[in-house]
Amino acid sequence: MAIVWPTELDVDMYVAAGREVVVPRPDCPRCRQPMSFWGWYERDVRVSAEVIHRLSVRRARCYERTHALLPGFLTWGRLDAVEVIGSAVETMCAGTGMRRVAEGLSLAHTTVRDWRRRFARRAELLAVGFSRFCVAVGDLAPRLFGRPEAVAVGGGPLGVGGGPTTLR
Numbered sequence: 001m002a003i004v005w006p007t008e009l010d011v012d013m014y015v016a017a018g019r020e021v022v023v024p025r026p027d028c029p030r031c032r033q034p035m036s037f038w039g040w041y042e043r044d045v046r047v048s049a050e051v052i053h054r055l056s057v058r059r060a061r062c063y064e065r066t067h068a069l070l071p072g073f074l075t076w077g078r079l080d081a082v083e084v085i086g087s088a089v090e091t092m093c094a095g096t097g098m099r100r101v102a103e104g105l106s107l108a109h110t111t112v113r114d115w116r117r118r119f120a121r122r123a124e125l126l127a128v129g130f131s132r133f134c135v136a137v138g139d140l141a142p143r144l145f146g147r148p149e150a151v152a153v154g155g156g157p158l159g160v161g162g163g164p165t166t167l168r
């Protein structure tokens with residue numbers, strides 16, 4: 001299992017800090033007990049087609065299991081940084097074709113296609129989560145209409161830019 005923690009560090013700063021990076025010690029999301037740190041593991045993160053960094057990820061454990069403590073710029077099971085994936089999905093929602101996005105990133109179209117499919121499957125849930133977040137911070141619940149993909153990235157009727165609302 002993975003726990004994502006927010007960090008103001010970017011990939012380069014995190015890599016430079018190495019194992020000296022300060023990681024918050026969370027409570028277990030399952031049993032709610034305080035966790036203890038339980039070593040590190042190494043993994044790669046791709047920030048561009050030419051740049052892949054190797055970094056250390058902290059692990060923590062409770063009484064039942066261990067958890068990876070992922071900095072906010074990483075995703076579980078994906079090589080690419082969140083910023084790379086997010087900008088690609090946003091570009092596709094704005095109307096740029098999947099193959100053109102893949103070429104721009106110098107990545108295989110199948111990689112970008114997988115991002116697009118995963119996002120499209122979860123877009124409605126993300127859009128509803130966005131609405132719930134607005135209410136939780138004391139704002140009015142927005143009226144959700146349009147394609148879920150566009151609403152989820154803020155490019156639909158709730159967003160600033162409007163624009164096309166389909167993933168290509």
